[in-house]
Amino acid sequence: MPNTPQEDQLAVTAFREISRRYADQFNMNSSVKGFCQSMITGTNVGIYVKFMDQQPFMTNFNIGGSQKLGSACAVCGFTAPKTGNKYDREMYINRQHANASTVIHEMLHFLTHPQFWMYMSPQITEAVTEYFTRKVIGKSKEASFDLSQRSGRYDLHHQYLGLGRADIKTRSTQGAVNPGKGYMKRAYFQGDQSAIAFIKKEFQTLEEMLGADPEEK
Numbered sequence: 001m002p003n004t005p006q007e008d009q010l011a012v013t014a015f016r017e018i019s020r021r022y023a024d025q026f027n028m029n030s031s032v033k034g035f036c037q038s039m040i041t042g043t044n045v046g047i048y049v050k051f052m053d054q055q056p057f058m059t060n061f062n063i064g065g066s067q068k069l070g071s072a073c074a075v076c077g078f079t080a081p082k083t084g085n086k087y088d089r090e091m092y093i094n095r096q097h098a099n100a101s102t103v104i105h106e107m108l109h110f111l112t113h114p115q116f117w118m119y120m121s122p123q124i125t126e127a128v129t130e131y132f133t134r135k136v137i138g139k140s141k142e143a144s145f146d147l148s149q150r151s152g153r154y155d156l157h158h159q160y161l162g163l164g165r166a167d168i169k170t171r172s173t174q175g176a177v178n179p180g181k182g183y184m185k186r187a188y189f190q191g192d193q194s195a196i197a198f199i200k201k202e203f204q205t206l207e208e209m210l211g212a213d214p215e216e217k
């Protein structure tokens with residue numbers, strides 16, 4: 001079954017909330033441009049965001065190999081590259097298991113710069129995606145989104161990333177490191193090489209901690 005009008009509307013609202021906070025950071029490649037146009041006008045939303053029942057969702061999840069993002073939260077949603085263009089992606093949302101916040105999380109995966117996607121481990125990618133997901137929801141006045149919807153979803157990733165960020169802030173005040181302003185946004189949305197290198201180095205412990213976590217599913 002294709003998206004219902006309510007599902008399309010949820011995607012449009014999720015996009016608006018992300019844009020409100022991060023639109024100035026978006027890397028406006030042709031894919032992101034097309035996606036933005038679609039979400040702003042509310043047309044052809046289903047080309048990008050596909051709400052699916054369990055069965056077709058899992059069928060799509062099992063196609064495409066290891067390239068997709070969000071395999072750790074795959075029961076709810078995932079984002080996969082289309083063949084041909086590394087910028088082109090589509091998002092799948094599981095009607096049975098997702099909630100409204102899943103759409104924000106997957107849209108952030110869509111907006112992730114391909115360089116970030118390529119260089120970072122899935123643990124870091126999920127941690128940073130979850131960090132931005134909760135930022136967007138925390139600031140949103142939309143009744144559809146609530147931070148409680150994120151409970152149990154990448155809690156450890158989020159917590160460890162927060163600790164890492166606090167540590168970097170302290171050391172940066174002391175002059176021990178200099179990540180530059182908005183390093184996380186620059187790396188994630190724009191693929192800024194030096195910011196990516198910085199995160200890769202500084203968050204290596206997080207990667208190891210999460211990699212070794214038996215709770216991780």
Ligand SMILES: [Zn+2]
Pocket residue numbers: 069070071073105109126129
């Ligand atoms: Zn994810």
